[in-house]
Amino acid sequence: MFSKIKKLRESLTKTRDSVFGKITRLFSGRKINDDLLDELEETLLRSDIGVAATERIIENLREHSVREKVSEGDDVIRLLQKDIADILGKNRHEFTFNGNGPQVWLITGVNGSGKTTTVGKLANHFKSEGRKVMIAACDTFRAAAVEQLVIWSERSGVDIIRAQTGADPAAIAFDAVTAAKSRGVDLLLIDTAGRLHTKANLMAELEKIRRVTEKVVPAENILAKLVIDGTTGQNAVSQVKVFMDAVGCDGLIITKLDGTAKGGVIVAIAEELSVPVEFIGLGEGLEDIQVFDPADYAEALFNA
Amino acid sequence: MFGELVDKFDDIFKKLRGAGKLSEKNIRDALREVRRALLEADVNYKVVKNFIKSVEQDAVGEKVLKSIEPGQQIVKIVHDKLIELLGTKAEPLAPIDKSPTVYMLCGLQGSGKTTLSGKLALQAKRKNKKPLLVAADTYRPAAVKQLQVLGKQIDTDVFSLDGKKPPEICLQAKKYAEKNFFDLVILDTAGRLHIDDALMAELDEIKAKVGPDEILLVADSMTGQDAVNLAEQFHNRLALTGVVLSKLDGDARGGAAISIRAVTGCPIKLVSIGEKPSDLEAFHPDRMASRILGMGDVVTLVEKAQAVVDEKQAEELAERLRKNAFTFDDFYDQMQQLKKMGPLDSLLGMIPGVGKALKGVQIDERGLVRVEAIIQSMTPEERQNPLIIDGSRKRRIAAGSGNSVQHVNNLLKQFFAMRKMIKNVSKFKFKGMPKGSFPFQM
Numbered sequence: 178m179f180s181k182i183k184k185l186r187e188s189l190t191k192t193r194d195s196v197f198g199k200i201t202r203l204f205s206g207r208k209i210n211d212d213l214l215d216e217l218e219e220t221l222l223r224s225d226i227g228v229a230a231t232e233r234i235i236e237n238l239r240e241h242s243v244r245e246k247v248s249e250g251d252d253v254i255r256l257l258q259k260d261i262a263d264i265l266g267k268n269r270h271e272f273t274f275n276g277n278g279p280q281v282w283l284i285t286g287v288n289g290s291g292k293t294t295t296v297g298k299l300a301n302h303f304k305s306e307g308r309k310v311m312i313a314a315c316d317t318f319r320a321a322a323v324e325q326l327v328i329w330s331e332r333s334g335v336d337i338i339r340a341q342t343g344a345d346p347a348a349i350a351f352d353a354v355t356a357a358k359s360r361g362v363d364l365l366l367i368d369t370a371g372r373l374h375t376k377a378n379l380m381a382e383l384e385k386i387r388r389v390t391e392k393v394v395p396a397e398n399i400l401a402k403l404v405i406d407g408t409t410g411q412n413a414v415s416q417v418k419v420f421m422d423a424v425g426c427d428g429l430i431i432t433k434l435d436g437t438a439k440g441g442v443i444v445a446i447a448e449e450l451s452v453p454v455e456f457i458g459l460g461e462g463l464e465d466i467q468v469f470d471p472a473d474y475a476e477a478l479f480n481a
Numbered sequence: 482m483f484g485e486l487v488d489k490f491d492d493i494f495k496k497l498r499g500a501g502k503l504s505e506k507n508i509r510d511a512l513r514e515v516r517r518a519l520l521e522a523d524v525n526y527k528v529v530k531n532f533i534k535s536v537e538q539d540a541v542g543e544k545v546l547k548s549i550e551p552g553q554q555i556v557k558i559v560h561d562k563l564i565e566l567l568g569t570k571a572e573p574l575a576p577i578d579k580s581p582t583v584y585m586l587c588g589l590q591g592s593g594k595t596t597l598s599g600k601l602a603l604q605a606k607r608k609n610k611k612p613l614l615v616a617a618d619t620y621r622p623a624a625v626k627q628l629q630v631l632g633k634q635i636d637t638d639v640f641s642l643d644g645k646k647p648p649e650i651c652l653q654a655k656k657y658a659e660k661n662f663f664d665l666v667i668l669d670t671a672g673r674l675h676i677d678d679a680l681m682a683e684l685d686e687i688k689a690k691v692g693p694d695e696i697l698l699v700a701d702s703m704t705g706q707d708a709v710n711l712a713e714q715f716h717n718r719l720a721l722t723g724v725v726l727s728k729l730d731g732d733a734r735g736g737a738a739i740s741i742r743a744v745t746g747c748p749i750k751l752v753s754i755g756e757k758p759s760d761l762e763a764f765h766p767d768r769m770a771s772r773i774l775g776m777g778d779v780v781t782l783v784e785k786a787q788a789v790v791d792e793k794q795a796e797e798l799a800e801r802l803r804k805n806a807f808t809f810d811d812f813y814d815q816m817q818q819l820k821k822m823g824p825l826d827s828l829l830g831m832i833p834g835v836g837k838a839l840k841g842v843q844i845d846e847r848g849l850v851r852v853e854a855i856i857q858s859m860t861p862e863e864r865q866n867p868l869i870i871d872g873s874r875k876r877r878i879a880a881g882s883g884n885s886v887q888h889v890n891n892l893l894k895q896f897f898a899m900r901k902m903i904k905n906v907s908k909f910k911f912k913g914m915p916k917g918s919f920p921f922q923m
Contacts, residue, residue, distance in 0.1 A: 223526045225705040228517055288728060288756075289591025289701065318756075320630035321623040328622035342630070373731040406591060410523030410705025412733040433590065436674040438707035461590075461620070 207250040209242050217257075224439035225410050230448045234260055258475045264444055265471035268453045274308070274364070278394040279357040281365045283387060284430075285420055286404035288371030291432035293322060295404050295458055296368040297329025298466040299430075302456075304335055308363040313353030314339040315346035315386060316370040326368055332463055336360070346370065347385045354393040374419035387424045400427040402455070407431045408438040417450050432458035435465070508540050515559060522734030525709045528566075528743040536562050566739050567766035572723065572748040575694040577610045581658040583666045583691055585651075587684055587719065588699035589711060590672030593727030593753060595624070597699055598669040599631045603758040606637065610664035615654040616641040617687070618671035628669055635758055638663075647671070648686040655691050668693065675714035684719055695722050697750070700741055702729045708737035709744045716745040723750035726764065730754040807900050809864035813856045816849060854882035855892050867896060 207213055214235055221231040234257070241247065241256050274280055282299075286292045293316065300310045312330050314337060316322035323339050330337035338353035350367055357365040369386065372379035390399055401424045405413050420426050431440050434457050443454050454469040512533050519529045539558050575582060584601060586594045595618075602612040614632050616639060618624035625641050632639035640654040651668050658666045668687065673680035688696065698715050700708060715721060724741055729752045742749055749764040856864065858881035863870055870878070870893065879886045 219526055222520060223706050225523075225707070228520050287703070287731065288596075289593060291591055319627070320634070321627035324626050325621070325623035373728060375730070375732045406701070406703070408589065408701070408705060408707050408711075409703045410708075410733075410736070411521055412523070412703040412731065415732055433674075436589070436707070437676055437710045438705065442705065 208248050209250070209253055213250070213253075214239065217253075221441070224441035225445075226439075226441035227411050227414070227445035230264075230445040233448065234444075261444060262471045262475035264447045265454065265474060267447055268451045269471070270453065272455075275398070278398055279311075279354070279362045279365045281354060281357070281367065281390050281394060281399045283367050283369065283383075283390075283399065283401040283424060284404060285369050285383060285401055285424060285426075286371060287373050287406075287416060290371065290404045290406040290409075291458060292316075292371060292404045293325050293329065293368055294461060295430055295432060295456075295466070296326065296366045297333060298458065298463060299366055299456070300330065300335045301333035301463045302466055303364050304333055309361065310335045310364045310366065311353070311357050311360070311362045312337045313350055313365060313367045315349050315353075315367050317342050317344045317346050317349070318370040322368075322370070336362075346382065347389045350386045351389045351393065354390045358393055374416050374423075380419065380423040383420075383424050401425045402428050402430055403452075404430045404432060405442075407433040407440040407458075408436065409442060411442060411445065413442040414445055414449060417446055417452055421450070421452070426452050428453055428455035430454075430456040430458065431469070435459045505541055508537070512537055512540070519736060519739075522736035523703075523705045523708070523740075524736035525706055525740035525743070527709070528740050531743075532562060532566065532739075563739070564767050567742055568748050569766060571763050571765045572750055573763065574723070574750055577605060577608070577665045579694065581613070581655065581663045581666045582695075583655060583668065583693040584695040584697060585668040585670065585687065585691070585693035586697050586699055586725075587670050587715060588672060589674065589701070590621075592672065592699045592701045594672065594699045595627055595631065595669050596756065597697075597725055597727065597751075597753060597761075598628065598667045599635055599637075600753065600758050600761040601667050602632075602637045602665075603635050604761060605665045606635070611662065612637055612665040612667060613654065613658045613663040614639045615651060615666060615668045617647040617650050617654075617668050619645075619647055619650070620671045624671065647683055648690050651687045652690045666691075675711045681714070681718050688719055696720070697722065698724045698741075698747070699727055700724055700737060702726045702735045702737055702752075703731065703733040704737040706740075708740045712741040712745045712747075716747060721745065721747045723748050725749070725751045725753060727753040730760070809856050809859060809867055809896065812896060812899075813853070813864075816853065820849070851882075851884060851888060852892055855879075855884060855889055858882035867893060 217238070218231055218235050221234060222228065226234070237260055238253065238256060241260075242253060245256075247253060247256060284292050284296050284299075296312060300312055304310045310333075312326060312335055314323040314326045316326075317340065320342065323342060327337055327339065338349060338356055340349045340352075346369065353365060353367065356362075367386065367390075369383060370379075372383065374380065387399060387401065401420070403417060403420045403426045405416060409416075417426055417429070429443065429446070429452055431443060431454055434440050440457075446452060447454075454471075457467050457469050457474075459465045459467065515536070516529055516533050519532065520526065524532075536558055539562075574584070586597060588594050598614055602614055605612040614628055614637055616625040616628040618628075629639050629641070640650075640657055642650045642653060645653070647670065654668070655666055657663075668691070670684065670687065671680070673684075675681065687693075696719050698712060698721050700712065704711070712721075712724070724745070724747050726735070726738055726749055729735060738749055741747070749766075752762050752764050754760045754762060855878060858878045859870075863874060863878075870889075875886050875889045875893075879889050882889075
């Protein structure tokens, strides 16, 4: 657990140094006033938290600091930290496997968000927890996406169900769920082609994949996860909404948080929609994925 | 593209337009909304701050307060400033005039470099140039294979070397291109984080070894505040010659365009608007600014139409229209040409006012498919002379196209309404289009 926090901290150090580190320096030894709140607002906006969420957080902070008679900068950070952790902590749920057939995760997302890499890392994550994992390569659109996933399946040592480029993704998904069921698999990860959420026909294809899998396993076993590029700005909110409408969205996986992007839009998403962040991606290695922990995240963001 | 920002400004300036006279407070309120809209559009905080400051300086001056239509005056100021920010004119890529010219693509993981490589290669081929794609991503699993498959799809050679480092691969590729008379070398480098020093140094090395004519940063148009950091880092390191915005066919407000341009001063040269190899357009700052302000992008629309409409065909059609002989064959031709222009929703978004009216409406292109099927189920005689289509023929057409008779009736009704309208237009008696005159409203 500690090493986990450490890894996240290390990864977010750049983030912290560039932005949240500034909060610490900004607030330490200062008294809370309008100037300070303005500077804080700027800092939050610059981490992609979004206008509405930022305004709410600042307003909250103003009220809290009056009510709890907080006036020192350092205490203000603690309040902020707690507020953000609380927002992100809503709607959290445990991963459970009900044993009633395989659980199926539909890994969705816009182009280039990191779905295939995430599937590879997730397979390894759950396998190392002792689960029997299988992968289905349903991105038959992008050139060599299947080959890419095959390499990941070899790295993590899990079975993969695949077909030729151009094959019907729903047909492969159906075969994969059927195979997963008969082989007693705990978790089937279905990698889908990237699609912009504004393309109605591609979203319909995704719905179809979900529909056919429901013919093999109970609907409650099928979970749709949305992979979001951590560098994405406010458009991520729109992505969640549309994917949610089409195939549902039970959880988010935020990738590329090893850069300087802060991924603050997850705060806006948590505020507006009831979807928890479940995993974060921190690099291109097999183990560069972590279960998301709001408190860790907030702590790593604010602790110098 | 930029649709939501357009809506925002629509709302803001509706308020302003209503006001007869503006007070300084009015202007500040409006600019506060502009600031909010730009921030929500992911324009970088600092850039927004400076933008608002400069608009305010111009707007709060006496000129605006005393002008007859202060709202319009502010719209104009915001518009002009946005154009200024986006760059004042369209800038083309370096000409393909050496043997070979080299374009180097770089960017974060998943920004769309490989897709862009394919598009650039295809564009070069259309200009009768011989492109060579270079697989310089030796890190991501199957990246080389992806480029090879793509190369095959668009019938373009792909250069790759096993077991060599990217700078060496790029250098060898250039030599290979010189020897084999390629006109354009496209270096598809691996995606990398701008803070990954080792990988950034690799780009330096490629640049030093190959001496590219264009160094393009490929940036995802959905990028948030971090766009500024990444653009700055890539620019400081490599001295970029241009930026390509990818995935602009989504509903991202695209504020990153403004941010990147503002911090690097690099021109945005191209925008990528789809997954097809042909979905690549020049970036026009003025049109983009117009679009942001809800003025529509009629110029692009007209250009698209010109690119696909066969002039001779159009003349023939005009001639038949004059003779009031518009048939289902013409109707079908028109539909095909419309389809060639691109997805309907993106076309409609370019028409002033329509973007807003269509908000949230999904254009169902399957409606078009249905119309096509119905027309294809008609005999040549029926297409030329639709008046002969009676009940029995309708039943046959319906069955043949897998539709109900009601669908056939609808289409016929729309067709005749359209013919009547065209007749009126050609007599210059146009009095507004009858409802339901577009086939895709079916």
